[in-house]
Amino acid sequence: xxxxxxxxxxxxxxxxxxxxxxxxxxxxxxxxxxxxxxxxxxxxxxxxxxxxxxxxxxxxxxxxxxxxxxxxxxxxxxxxxxxxxxxxxxxxxxxxxxxxxxxxxxxxxxxxxxxxxxxxxxxxxxxx
Amino acid sequence: xxxxxxxxxxxxxxxxxxxxxxxxxxxxxxxxxxxxxxxxxxxxxxxxxxxxxxxxxxxxxxxxxxxxxxxxxxxxxxxxxxxxxxxxxxxxxxxxxxxxxxxxxxxxxxxxxxxxxxxxxxxxxxxxxxxxxxxxxxxxxxxxxxxxxxxxxxxxxxxxxxxxxxxxxxxxxxxxxxxxxxxxxxxxxxxxxxxxxxxxxxxxxxxxxxxxxxxxxxxxxxxxxxxxxxxxxxxxxxxxxxxxxxxxxxxxxxxxxxxxxxxxxxxxxxxxxxxxxxxxxxxxxxxxxxxxxxxxxxxxxxxxxxxxxxxxxxxxxxxxxxxxxxxxxxxxxxxxxxxxxxxxxxxxxxxxxxxxxxxxxxxxxxxxxxxxxxxxxxxxxxxxxxxxxxxxxxxxx
Numbered sequence: 001x002x003x004x005x006x007x008x009x010x011x012x013x014x015x016x017x018x019x020x021x022x023x024x025x026x027x028x029x030x031x032x033x034x035x036x037x038x039x040x041x042x043x044x045x046x047x048x049x050x051x052x053x054x055x056x057x058x059x060x061x062x063x064x065x066x067x068x069x070x071x072x073x074x075x076x077x078x079x080x081x082x083x084x085x086x087x088x089x090x091x092x093x094x095x096x097x098x099x100x101x102x103x104x105x106x107x108x109x110x111x112x113x114x115x116x117x118x119x120x121x122x123x124x125x126x127x128x
Numbered sequence: 129x130x131x132x133x134x135x136x137x138x139x140x141x142x143x144x145x146x147x148x149x150x151x152x153x154x155x156x157x158x159x160x161x162x163x164x165x166x167x168x169x170x171x172x173x174x175x176x177x178x179x180x181x182x183x184x185x186x187x188x189x190x191x192x193x194x195x196x197x198x199x200x201x202x203x204x205x206x207x208x209x210x211x212x213x214x215x216x217x218x219x220x221x222x223x224x225x226x227x228x229x230x231x232x233x234x235x236x237x238x239x240x241x242x243x244x245x246x247x248x249x250x251x252x253x254x255x256x257x258x259x260x261x262x263x264x265x266x267x268x269x270x271x272x273x274x275x276x277x278x279x280x281x282x283x284x285x286x287x288x289x290x291x292x293x294x295x296x297x298x299x300x301x302x303x304x305x306x307x308x309x310x311x312x313x314x315x316x317x318x319x320x321x322x323x324x325x326x327x328x329x330x331x332x333x334x335x336x337x338x339x340x341x342x343x344x345x346x347x348x349x350x351x352x353x354x355x356x357x358x359x360x361x362x363x364x365x366x367x368x369x370x371x372x373x374x375x376x377x378x379x380x381x382x383x384x385x386x387x388x389x390x391x392x393x394x395x396x397x398x399x400x401x402x403x404x405x406x407x408x409x410x411x412x413x414x415x416x417x418x419x420x421x422x423x424x425x426x427x428x429x430x431x432x433x434x435x436x437x438x439x440x441x442x443x444x445x446x447x448x449x450x451x452x453x454x455x456x457x458x459x460x461x462x463x464x465x466x467x468x469x470x471x472x473x474x475x476x477x478x479x480x481x482x483x484x485x486x487x488x489x490x491x492x493x494x495x496x497x498x499x500x501x502x503x504x505x506x507x508x509x510x511x512x513x514x515x516x517x518x519x520x521x522x523x524x525x
Contacts, residue, residue, distance in 0.1 A: 102433035
């Protein structure tokens with residue numbers, strides 16, 4: 001279990017100050033979705049904007065999308081900015097499920113962490 | 129101050145012969161306590177006795193390490209059944225034998241009614257009787273516990289079977305030229321029924337409507353939502369509603385029936401025209417079906433993916449129409465089928481892998497295509513798939 005967690009970490013990067021980046025790496029499914037939910041809760045608890053960075057994620061399943069959608073809903077309710085981002089090249093195991101579920105415009109998913117942080121800053125605090 | 133449930137669930141393993149029975153003797157009268165200890169000594173019982181003179185003292189003991197309590201009903205800090213109630217509150221599944229006086233048998237019986245295993249009348253019991261009573265109390269409690277666990281397991285299995293029947297019905301299609309095969313296999317977490325469902329209905333005009341869906345999450349809530357959606361879908365189709373209206377209506381039902389606001393459902397709906405030469409598809413965040421014909425195997429990709437039910441309010445799903453040749457098979461499936469591993473590094477089966485697998489299975493020509501696919505996917509995965517798998521084939525014959 002320990003090795004698996006090391007290989008597929010989910011960590012908070014708070015170096016951007018007002019925006020917390022939840023960095024999701026490796027493979028994630030129903031076994032790691034509860035950890036992702038915890039990290040997202042933590043990030044929401046900071047009160048600022050949230051970026052979920054899937055650049056280094058190699059596989060996500062529908063339970064991960066469920067966690068991302070749930071966090072998005074709560075961020076919107078609390079008036080916190082929320083954006084998911086991917087890198088220049090997206091792993092097939094991530095791209096495919098984003099394509100099938102049509103969630104790119106919904107979550108939304110942007111390319112590049114910096115772009116995502118900028119986008120979150122512009123929406124953070126904006127009431128619905 | 130009830131101790132945590134886990135402590136309650138983990139009584140000491142003192143299967144017969146594996147160690148002494150640990151007995152908590154709650155008795156304020158030193159003479160009576162000595163008598164009890166003597167009786168055990170005489171009978172040669174293998175017993176470890178912990179003594180407490182008050183209820184408070186007894187409660188300071190770690191009750192999870194106690195197999196049986198011998199409880200006097202007249203303690204300085206608790207009179208009558210109060211001590212029994214308190215100990216049972218502290219640990220519901222502890223065996224308690226009550227000690228009563230000669231003139232007090234009635235209270236002993238009341239104690240049994242209140243959860244004591246038995247009562248012993250002081251001065252009337254010998255060493256062997258006492259030892260037997262303790263052994264009996266401990267063993268009976270253990271048997272009760274085993275029976276209760278069995279019953280819970282049985283109810284759980286029945287509940288799953290009931291929900292499974294609700295999720296996976298007999299299709300309502302009576303066209304002799306169409307064959308429908310469905311297959312469902314619960315994921316590795318067998319105990320947690322998922323929310324995969326499918327159904328097929330032939331409408332009055334002869335068109336055949338098929339649906340496969342996957343409620344996010346596992347457990348009774350997901351399964352119950354799956355059943356609700358399937359029944360709602362069937363009702364709308366039988367009621368003659370246009371396919372384009374179905375998903376927006378189902379999404380409203382979804383919003384009312386889901387227990388948690390985070391639940392969502394992916395779904396693929398196919399409507400085969402009465403002449404069987406075209407199919408209309410709608411995909412709500414669901415993997416597209418595979419069309420299998422003599423010309424090859426094609427994934428019927430939408431121009432753009434559209435969201436699952438329960439994510440975007442008032443969404444209108446696009447209908448994609450595909451022409452069909454004379455002979456065809458349409459494979460609808462849930463993502464559990466393509467998320468398994470392939471035995472090559474971290475690679476997952478995926479849609480392309482599934483197409484290749486279908487080709488392999490078709491070549492060997494087994495009659496039960498869906499069951500063969502699921503089996504093959506499990507083989508590649510090197511064991512049962514993580515998620516539930518539902519697959520559903522509609523084909524001409």
